[in-house]
Amino acid sequence: MTDSNHYGFILPEELILLRDQIRRFMREEVKPIEDKLPHDATGCSPEDLEHLRAIAEDMGLTRMAVPAEYGGNPASALTQIILAEESAKCRLGGYAPALNAFKGGPPNVIWGGTPAQKEKYGVPCVEGDANMFVAITEPTGGSDPRNNITTRAEKRGDKWYLNGRKMWITGAGLATYGIIFARTNDGEEGHPPQVTAFIVEPDFPGITFNEIKVIRALSPWEIVLEDCEVPDENVLGEVGQGFGVAQNWLVNARVPYAAGCIGIAQEALDMACGWVKQRPTRDGMLMDKQAIQWMIADSEVELKAARLLVYEAAARIDAGEPGKVDASICKLYGTETAGRVVDRAIQMFGGMGVAQEMPLERWYRELRVKRIGEGPSEVHRMVIARDKLRNTDGGVYFG
């Protein structure tokens, strides 16, 4: 059976059913709780969260990125991006992941750790409320972390000592622990430095956190490391292989990231359609004006294209194909499309579009961040262009 509404990809029937089930859950259970929250709140009361999680648990929607042996309910990448798209329509589902109703678990990279690390750091995220940060970016620049990481880790006796600063790290000051990437070797002439991943707890000696206020409510943090003491057993993966450990996870995370942006933008467009259908003008309804219809048409086409890119990338991940360029395409087009669509939705609403009683202005701010986090647009353009140039022979005329 195929899906006949505006989600044009031919999804298997069970995924269509799942998607509709998530939509109902968001509409009937999550939205009423959201409606009671202050405009910029990033979470609800523990009781409400527990209530939502219990329902999500019953529906089999929790811990989809967690291996079964650690209490997970592992699902395909395609399933996870359907959840990401639908759940992003409400804050409690989507973009405050530490608080989300679906308990996605820790970033997958932790499941590549030692059995002791998985038990100590992975399981509490699954069973309890532990949450974590990932710190790569530094004040010297995040676009080229492989070369720019200057935070150093030096081994003395059986401990590592980290010195440096990390910048813009989401949720760091509130997390139970985090993964910090630090240089352990400068590498050979002409080669990038060797970087190692360390699991760090906030009460380790020598670590401080400073909140950075930004355009959205969920803050990133500066992390200052002054001889921060980390036990040797907290090295994640091999020494010098930090990016090797994290690479697949970093790349694959861009696909649900794009899906979440598409979900927000779809909701904004659907809201705008509802608005223009009931908004009169001097000579007819707003929906009958060409200027409005063109905004709706462009938004619908772009969202459909963005969604197909995301579905294809997820299908490739599920097929075990290398997905770096596909993930960059999704991240670039998904985030930029979503920004444009929400901007147009605000325009169709007029003054109401920027009123705080609507979610649009919050989405607008959130989506602005999405073009910078997880690699800014320019970096993804670079990845896509280099791949294209490498693999194109000049076509019929120049080949």
Ligand SMILES: Cc1cc2nc3c(=O)[nH]c(=O)nc-3n(C[C@H](O)[C@H](O)[C@H](O)COP(=O)(O)OP(=O)(O)OC[C@H]3O[C@@H](n4cnc5c(N)ncnc54)[C@H](O)[C@@H]3O)c2cc1C
């Ligand atoms: C709210 C928020 C949350 C974040 N959360 C995290 C987190 O949890 N963990 C983490 O590690 N990082 C996080 N980041 C950091 C984010 O990944 C970086 O901001 C991003 O990688 C860009 O790095 P930068 O800010 O240092 O900009 P820069 O690297 O200084 O770049 C500045 C601008 O120049 C462009 N640019 C850079 N190099 C080139 C080039 N060669 N050619 C053309 N243009 C170029 C960039 O695209 C960008 O537009 C977060 C950022 C924000 C804003």
